[in-house]
Amino acid sequence: MMSKKYLVYMAHVNVNFRRAELESLADLCGLDIDFSTYNEESPFFVVDLPDDTQASKWIKRSVLSKAIYEYWGEGKNLEELHESIKSQPFHEHYKQLYRQDSFKFEFETYRGSAKANRVEQIETFVYLGFQGKIDMKKPDQIYAIVEEYKPVSDNVGSTVPEKMFFGRLVQRSDRHAMEVYDLKKRPYKGTTSFEAELSLASANIAQVKPGSIMYDPFAGTGSFLSAGGHYGALVIGSDIDGRMIRGKGAAHNISSNFKYYGDSIQFLDVLTMDFTHNALRSNLKIDTILCDPPYGIREGIKVLGAKDPEKYIGKEEVEIHGKKSYLHRDYIPAKKPYSLDNLLDDLLQYASEGLAIGGRLAFWMPTANDENVETVIPLHSCLELKYNCVQEFHKWSRRLLVYENKGPDFKGEDNTGIKRAVSNFRDRYFANFNK
Ligand SMILES: C[S@@+](CC[C@H](N)C(=O)[O-])C[C@H]1O[C@@H](n2cnc3c(N)ncnc32)[C@H](O)[C@@H]1O
Structure with missing residues (x-):
């Protein structure tokens, strides 16, 4: 069966319950998910799923996750992230699929906050060639840069991310409940x-x-x-x-x-x-x-x-x-x-x-x-x-x-x-x- 790569972004709370929730919801949807790369310490989980409908069904009810994204790439910094995005086999295909759609960019940060200029960062994605208009209220597609920071100490946060993911939002979770x-x-x-x-x-x-x-x-x-x-x-x-x-x-x-x-x-x-x-x-x-x-x-x-x-x-x-x-x-x-x-x-x-x-x-x-x-x-x-x-x-x-x-x-x-x-x-x- 064909499958696609997705990024699950989880809330970093009640970590002892997260996998049980994801597995139970997957079972409810009849999804067979490979948890071998699941890491309790990390709020990220990259998985293969048949399609967006299944991804959406799975995460829609989750309380301990935040969202699921169609995975476009990852890197330690913005340069690496772009390299990764461009090197993915699905890169050209995705670009074509969503080219004309209206869109916006979002940032998600885990354990830190950026000093970087966000507008300048968004402009570095120009090679994606999106032709649709930017719509901050009801865009057809939302693209997210999800960043992970490592705090310097308990009291001092970091402003430089250690890891960045890029993806297209497929489904937000039920965390707002x-x-x-x-x-x-x-x-x-x-x-x-x-x-x-x-x-x-x-x-x-x-x-x-x-x-x-x-x-x-x-x-x-x-x-x-x-x-x-x-x-x-x-x-x-x-x-x-x-x-x-x-x-x-x-x-x-x-x-x-x-x-x-x-x-x-x-x-x-x-x-x-x-x-x-x-x-x-x-x-x-x-x-x-x-x-x-x-x-x-x-x-x-x-x-x-x-x-x-x-x-x-x-x-x-x-x-x-x-x-x-x-x-x-x-x-x-x-x-x-x-x-x-x-x-x-x-x-x-x-x-x-x-x-x-x-x-x-x-x-x-x-x-x-x-x-x-x-x-x-x-x-x-x-x-x-x-x-x-x-x-x-x-x-x-x-x-x-x-x-x-x-x-x-x-x-x-x-x-x-x-x-x-x-x-x-x-x-x-x-x-x-x-x-
Ligand atoms: C820990 S509380 C549950 C609280 C509940 N989850 C809530 O949202 O308020 C346990 C409850 O069990 C009830 N209870 C104690 N013994 C019981 C019994 N033999 N049969 C039915 N209920 C009992 C108590 O009155 C108490 O309301």
Whole structure:
């Protein structure tokens, strides 16, 4: 198959998540991309792709990339860049293709800023022979000079780039969605709300698909539901805490966030429910589960049930005004402590039964960096662990774990039921890394 060279220009943030996002989106588009030259340290990735349509489809949804360009050349300085452009086998062909189109030039700079006169620099590209008019507002083509600088030190930037790429813009990414979904502007949010950038990236890595069903069992203020809705899923959420689900009035709840984003059609519903006593019908096939389970930091993890069941014997028979007490709207059910290990085991088991084959489970798990304790990643025999992307904080970290449901025949490694290091996360958080 014929292919063309493209340059992906990535945001240099959350680098541990970038490849997972690019791979997951490529897989969603049915693209087979060679990642052998992918370099974690660099914001650039030169790849071969069939055509612009595929390139555009791939990067359109990406949050951790900035744009994809048709690759024209690269060099350590402007002279080398021109040499490279002129020596490419596709040089004459590209020049002819876009000759009559209106155009403009853009500059992208990574870790620095230029002193050079940009107009003079643009004039050095005169040999490309573009005949179209320059249009700064709606050009047919945008050409970009993408520069990489190496700062002199932490405080002193460089003004001379070390590397330059030249390309024609094919597609900008979805990075601007970060501003739309910025928590600062969100009508309904709370202390548990998850930041926009990584919630959108999580939805991409979880391969949320348009028209599919996404479920967040620990919805809280609905950050992942909003991200899933943005990528076209029909979303359902649940939370044991009815206050989260009810929000703060009609204008400040999960549903009103969807209205605010113009995505109401994506919002199926949210319900107050203990995940471990799940009321969704068991044959409901879910395409994606994306969530941030309770870490038990603010308060210990609780599920429905009595800590001391003996005390409750006969209590279900109690009637108030001729109606069983638990049927009253203001009935507050008993809750008992539960471990994160058990909750994650339940989540994996639920995913293995509720997810469609090929569907993904993605959730965030906190991990401790305080001791040399090995982090045990939960594993289930039906689920293939696809990604384990770590976000480091000062004294703790959290990771996005992503699994694909392969079904019972998969027979993968299974460690459900064992006690893992994360189980005492709360104690260790307070004792060590919250100082
Ligand atoms: C880390 S927060 C998730 C926050 C959410 N991502 C957001 O955007 O606000 C975990 C949530 O799980 C809920 N939760 C705790 N135990 C639960 C259970 N057994 N079943 C369902 N939800 C539970 C908590 O009430 C809390 O809102």
